[in-house]
Amino acid sequence: MIKIGAHMPIGGGFKRVPKETIEIGGNAFQIFPHNPRQWKANLPLSEDALEFKNGIKKYKIEIDSMLCHSGYLINIASPKEEGWKKSLDLLIKEMEICSALGIKYLNIHPGSHLGSGEDEGIKKIVKALNIALDSEKNTFILLENVTKKGGNIGYKIEQLKLIIDNVKQPERLGITIDTCHAWDAGYDIVNKLDEFLEKIDKLIGLEKLKFIHLNDSKNELGSNKDRHENIGMGIIGTDGLKKILTNEIILSKPWILETPGDNEVHKQDIAKVKEILGVI
Numbered sequence: 001m002i003k004i005g006a007h008m009p010i011g012g013g014f015k016r017v018p019k020e021t022i023e024i025g026g027n028a029f030q031i032f033p034h035n036p037r038q039w040k041a042n043l044p045l046s047e048d049a050l051e052f053k054n055g056i057k058k059y060k061i062e063i064d065s066m067l068c069h070s071g072y073l074i075n076i077a078s079p080k081e082e083g084w085k086k087s088l089d090l091l092i093k094e095m096e097i098c099s100a101l102g103i104k105y106l107n108i109h110p111g112s113h114l115g116s117g118e119d120e121g122i123k124k125i126v127k128a129l130n131i132a133l134d135s136e137k138n139t140f141i142l143l144e145n146v147t148k149k150g151g152n153i154g155y156k157i158e159q160l161k162l163i164i165d166n167v168k169q170p171e172r173l174g175i176t177i178d179t180c181h182a183w184d185a186g187y188d189i190v191n192k193l194d195e196f197l198e199k200i201d202k203l204i205g206l207e208k209l210k211f212i213h214l215n216d217s218k219n220e221l222g223s224n225k226d227r228h229e230n231i232g233m234g235i236i237g238t239d240g241l242k243k244i245l246t247n248e249i250i251l252s253k254p255w256i257l258e259t260p261g262d263n264e265v266h267k268q269d270i271a272k273v274k275e276i277l278g279v280i
């Protein structure tokens, strides 16, 4: 059975997420641990967390199929001390929220060096991760591959490897591969998927690849744009996605849709994926 789901809204409380996941045809999900456009983040109310956990049990959602996605403001690669510290504090708070919800994995964008250069940026990321992993002991951090724009670090697998190799607790780090980001960063995952996966295996190890962010792309290979598109509607397209999704390694990982639209649209996207694979 494939593991699939979408990025789910938390406006109605965390408690609604497990049921809504099942309603859209999923068995996996991703959520923000708080409003991603704010620096403010609170631990979930105990009643909300309890109902959420009960839902997880009731609908039999597996621990390895649940993911939190870090907020947009966090930048642990920042050369500016104040912004870096604020980012680190919020990252730790997000890890605490994950822990309170019983979610093992927190997905982060490695961050932007804002002009200080990749080496400096990676040093700041490693420093922040070491402190964060020491402060909160339950949560695992997944580094997401991104596109090359705005000083972003993590558009190359080599950069993700450098971060993992340099932290003190590499066993608590893993990666998420976003198909749109990989495509936009110039990895031809349609025609050269084996090569791409071999690179991940050689540099990081495929066992560290924990999730796939399954998105079509609005743009051409190597465009560096990062514009997600609904399943089969983008440049990767239905045939391209079929090649990716029928790969045995990809098939063994949970897939999270971050395509445009709400639950109703994601339900259609999940149905489309199942149609592509010929499963009901």
Ligand SMILES: [Zn+2]
Pocket: 069, 109, 144
């Ligand atoms: Zn992301």
Ligand SMILES: [Zn+2]
Pocket: 144, 178, 213, 258
């Ligand atoms: Zn993503």
